[in-house]
Amino acid sequence: MSRMAIKVFQVLVLSLSFNMFTSHIVWGEKDCTKEKVAVLHFCDGSININGAYVAPTVACRNIVEAEETDMICICRNIAPADEVLISVMKFIQLARDCNKPLPAGTKCGSWIVRPSPPPRA
Structure with missing residues (x-):
């Protein structure tokens, strides 16, 4: 290989590496930003951090229950800045109320989802 070809190859490897590390989405991971924005809105x-939990409105329920809404993906993408505005505990309850419960062990913002309590007798 000539020196020029090696230099070109090095630049390509460097730019590919830079691109991989600066991309906000891991290869193969779904981007659910639009769904997250819709659910938060x-x-x-x-899910507002202030006040008590309120049952979801019809519009909210329609968004959450939509087939394309991936609550697990949204949960994984709740940032610390989001947690200033929303309650992760209320988000988890919302998912349960809309028949999309999050599996125990799911990372949701800075929280880890605990198992649902057993049904009352």
Whole structure:
């Protein structure tokens, strides 16, 4: 290989490496940013950090229950800045109320989802 070809190859490897590490999405991981924005907007009354949990509105329920809404992906992508505005505990309850419960052990913002309590007798 000539010196020029080696230099070109080095530049290509460097730029590919840079691109991989600066990309916000891991290869193969789903991007659920639009879904997250929709849930945070339409379900604000239920998941707002202030006040008590409120049952989801019809609009909120429609967004959460939509087939394309991936609550696990949204949970993984709740940032510390989001947690200033929303309650992760209320988000987890919202998912349960909309028949999309999050599996125990799921990372949701800075929280880890605990198992659901057993049904009352």
